[in-house]
Amino acid sequence: MVLTQQSVWGKRTLGTRSLKLIVIFGFTVVGLACLLAFAGKASAHGYIESPASRTLLCNQGTNKDCGAIQYEPQSAEGKGDFPVSGPTDGQIAGAGKYTELDAQSSDRWKKVDMKGGVNSFTWKLTANHVTEGWNYYITKVGWDPNKPLSRDQLESKPFCTVDGGNKQPAMSVTHKCNVPTDRTGYYIILGVWEIGDTNNAFYQAVDVNLKQGGGTTTPDPGPTVLPNFPASVWCSGHTESSITMSWTSSTASSGIKDYEVSRDGKVLGTTTKTEYTDSGLLANANYSYTVVAVDNAGNRSAASVPVSASTLPAVIPVPDTQAPSRPSGLAASNVTESAATLTWAAATDNIGVTKYEVYRDGKLITTTASRSYADSGLKASTAYSYTVAALDAANNRSAVSAAMAVTTKAATVTPAPGTTAAWDSAKTYLAGDKVMYNGIEYTAGWWTKGEQPDNSDVWKAASTDAVPTWNNAKAYNGGDKVVYEGHTYKAKWWTKGEIPGKAGVWTLIA
Known part of the structure; x- marks a missing residue:
């Protein structure tokens, strides 16, 4: 397949925004190799300037007690992919960082007057990084303004969506959006700017006082822009039985709903992403793909230029005749x-x-x-x-x-009646079992196996006259006696590793 020279930025797919798909053309591609590179993450900043957002009114001093956001209204940044991901409920207005912005009551924030219908929303950007898009949400009819903002307080779908095309926008961006006209009074409009080269988004709450009716003519929304077909379509991956196609995003005045992918003139399916994996294909076979963009109004673009792609040849397994190495270390x-x-x-x-x-x-x-x-x-x-x-x-x-x-070890000889068996390191003992070790009888305090009687807390000497040699690895309780360097010492309290004659816990008694 011979393609013209171009370098294409891929939009975020499969939840990863930092992936750039760069396809270098100008030569015949054998097997459709795809080159991948990762973009460095950068921190974008911005806020809604008009109508004035909650953060901007904090910066201007109209909203009081706003915390640190009053000095940097452009920094309300949190996790993206809202509402699937993003800040937790009750922390949406503050982007999960600025808790003062999450305070909510019917009179906590200054409200901006607004009429339903077409309105302009202007973002002031202080760092205009690659953008996936903008989404605008509004609280439901009958929402409770005295509860923290949560997902169930918002309409499930944005009333306005603008595709950023994974491109760098201007430092000032204005969107014309049709605000619902079925509600009056205090509502919150949430603007979410999804960044294309990080996993984050910027959140701007706009407190509005909606006014409807009055005979006001709704402003002209301007000419309808139909969806354009994806200008670039390319293979971004393939196996023996699958081909993954990717493309640049399309735009439309009503926003893009999804993309329709066809193979050899037959529709395979649709996707909201800018890539599609076609599976169940024959190995070493060639296929032709086209993509059509569909906007939220149901308008369809023309089909993209057909692009040919091939699956990889089937790999014939080679018989394995090589034996493993000889095991060692038995x-x-x-x-x-x-x-x-x-x-x-x-x-x-x-x-x-x-x-x-x-x-x-x-x-x-x-x-x-x-x-x-x-x-x-x-x-x-x-x-x-x-x-x-x-x-x-x-x-x-x-x-x-x-x-x-x-x-194997010799069979254990059962001790004569009235005698105690010698301790066996391979035997399991239960609480109350008695053994002989180095001439001293010991009793087990609990289940034990392999723990040496004179070196473990589980064993207690049966005779108070039998004084063991001090062991730095064993713990002793108050009253326990030990022999160290020919002298007998008695513990005042619990101790372990403290040398008799050198630590105050030990009292010399003989």
């Missing part, structure tokens, strides 16, 4: 009379390892996707040999790992 832990836990390092593969086979004494005992296995049902005091092999999705098997020998 190790055993938690060895008991009848069980052992095996672990090993990950094997590598050109596609990816999917599972491992574990062998005991040369026989396969399990297949697992993890890099560990707990083998059980073993005999006490018995030696076993373990190896591991890795497999990929094509069932290519690696060489087995180096063998690792594991000998």
